[in-house]
Amino acid sequence: MAKKFLSVFMALVLAVLCVIPAFAESEKVNPILVISGFSQYKFVDTVSGKQVWTPETSIIVDLVTKALPPLTTLLASSKNKADYDKFVDAVVPVANDYLRYISVGPDAEPVDNNVKLIDQFTGPVSNYDYAWVKTVFENDIVDIACDAVGKENVWVYGLDWRVDPLVLADEIHEYVKNIKKTTKCEKISVSGISMGGIVMSCYLAKYGYEDFSNITYLSAAFTGIDYVGEMFSGNIKVDGQGLLNIIKESMHNTTVSDILEQTKILDLLLPVVDDLVKYEKDRVYTEILMPNFGYNTGLWAFCPDEYFASAKAFMKARMNAGTAEDAAKFWGKVDDYHNNVQLKINDILHAAQNDGVTVSLVSCYNLQMPPVSPASKYMGDQVIEARHTSGFATVADYGQRLNAEVGPHIAADKMIDANSAYFPENTWFVKNQQHVGFSNAGTRDNGAFYKWILTAPEGTDVYSNPRFPQFMYYFNDIKELRPLGDVDGNMKLSIADAKMILKSVSGSRVLTSSQIEAAELSGDSKVSIVDAKLVLRSIAAS
Structure with missing residues (x-):
């Protein structure tokens, strides 16, 4: 009897063991929807078949060919107002012909x-x-998402940034319904990249967050972009040093910037640009910028709240196209986004988090912003300021440090204080990663972090994973993402890193170039005892 019972029992155990893998294989993961950013998808002229944005090489060559003669004439002239008038007379039709494919009407x-x-x-x-x-x-980011949950569980949405973001939210709503129907999943992980974060915010304001397990903002402009606010307010200023900085950072070396500095080319060109702004700013706005970009409600979504009133006053004075009905429709859309999305998204996201949704923000910093306005002094990822991608963390100006002691939510390099951010415990910062610079080259690359954050479970915060703490550093040359201050490269911050710095200071250890890069936290361009102290304070605060 006992043998018979044992045989039956063993048979049941084997049956269960055979069934378990089947259950494991059928276990569902939440699908991921990735909403692309500004200009990530190309535009095609369906009549000619040409790629018009980002434009094909032939279109760019044609533009340069047409614009070069008037520029050469201007540079050779006495550069008085009449000369600048002639230059703009020649350039306006060329620019408008180039931009007509992406223009938005009144x-x-x-x-x-x-x-x-x-x-x-x-x-x-x-x-x-x-x-x-x-x-x-x-x-x-597509590879990263597919690695995380499989290609059958990843959807990507291409952003037509000429269309009002609240209208695009309706398209996202159809995507969400289709994803849930196709996968039979109740929840979706949604992520918005750059301008995609604006559209994602529109969806949340319009349709709520009930369909989402995760809401992830990836370098997203969901609170605006300062230089857009400045330019929409008429504040254009070319920053020569900022231009050199951004060239150096983009090329990851100083070759071109050194040539520009040594040859003094910018010293010759910048006064010309300054005079062009002085004499022709209104014409550039009314004849080029306004007819092509001024009526684009998506671009208006980039205007931060602090600039909104001044931008409306400046731009309204230069809007002379369309009917009164067009104007009412346009400003209604602009105000709708500003009042009901941008100003309310913080409350919406906190409500989502309180209801169990995993809300995460990723902000990149320490890079020069576009040198076209007074906002070039700010620090970001070369496209969006870190204070905006982080939901208003306190961020040092470019090349500067905050007057703060390292502590909870304060970076070891004293560039970021996340205590003022919308989500101090759910915002991650990556130093030196360029805008949307997602890379999936290996297990030490930044793709490992994004894979983790897109699928993070409820309750995840900046303390959940020692490998991915709140502040990290991206090594562009070797494709590695490490905790900020991780000198030995073991993917965690520890006392060993401080010891390596001290050994370097004493001369008993020679650091590699990447180790020096990781160790130099204080901003004094050398590895010192101060850096070791900053590492230790960061460990104590974590």
């Missing part, structure tokens, strides 16, 4: 309906040729 609608996104994938990535998906969506 009614807030795209001007050229023959221009479309190169493609739009309405099903999971697995439904399409993957090489084509990567051609259309040129970013490793």
Whole structure:
């Protein structure tokens, strides 16, 4: 009897063991929806078949060929106002012909309906040729998401940034319904990249957050962009040093910037640009910027609250196209986003978090912003200021340090104080990563972090994973993402890192170039005892 019972028992155990893998294989993961950013998807003229944005080489060559003669004439002239007038007379039609494909009219609608996104994938990535998906969506975030949950569980949405973001939110709503129907999942992980964060915010304001397990802002402009606010307010100023900085950072070396400095080329060109702004700013706005970009409600979504009133006053005075009905429609859309999305998104996200949604923000810093306005003094990822991608963390100006002691939510390099951010415990900062610079080259690359954050469970915060603390450093040359201050490269911050710094200071150890880069936290361009102290304070605060 006992033997018979044992045989039956063993048979049941074997049966269960056989079934368990089947259950494991069928266990569902929440699908990921990635909303692309500004200009990540190309535009194609469906009539000519040409790629018009970002433009094909032939279009750029044609533009330069037409613009070069008037520029040469200007540089050779006495450079009085009449000379600048002639230059603008020649350049306006060239610029408008180049920009007409992406123009938005006074009614807030795209001007050229023959221009479309190169493609739009309405099903999971697995439904399409993957090489084509990567051609259309040129970013490793697609690889990262697919590695995280499988191609059959990843959807990507291409952003037509000419269209009002609140209208795009309606399209996202259809995507969400389709994803839930296709996957039979109740919850989705949604992420907005750059301008995609604006559209994601519109969705949340319009349709709520009940469909989402995760809401992740990746270098997103959801509170605006300062230099857009400045430019929409008429404040244009070219920063020569900022231009050199951004060239140096983009090329990861000083070759070109050194040549520009040594040859004094910028010293010759910048006064010309300054005079062009002085004499022709109003014409540039009214004849080029306004007809092509001024009526784009998506670009108005980039205008931060602190600039909104001044931007409206400046731009309204230069808007002379369209009907009164067009103007009412346009300003209604602009105000709707500003009042009901940008100003309310903090409350919406906190409500989502309180209801169990994992809310995460990723902000990149320590890079020069576009040198086209007074906002070039701010620090960010070369495209969006870190104070905006972080939801208003306190951020040092470019090349500066905060007057603060390292403590909770304060970076060891004293560039970031996240205590003022919307989500101090749910905002991660990556030093030296360029805008949307997602990379999936290996297990030590930043893709490992983004894979983790896109699928993070409820309750995840900056203390949840020692490998991915609140402040990290990206090594562009060796494709490694490490905790800020991780000198020995073991992917965690520890006393050993401080010891390595002290050994370097004493001369008993020679650091490699990447170790020096990791160790130099204080901003004095050398490895010192101060850096070791900053590491120790950061450990104590974590």
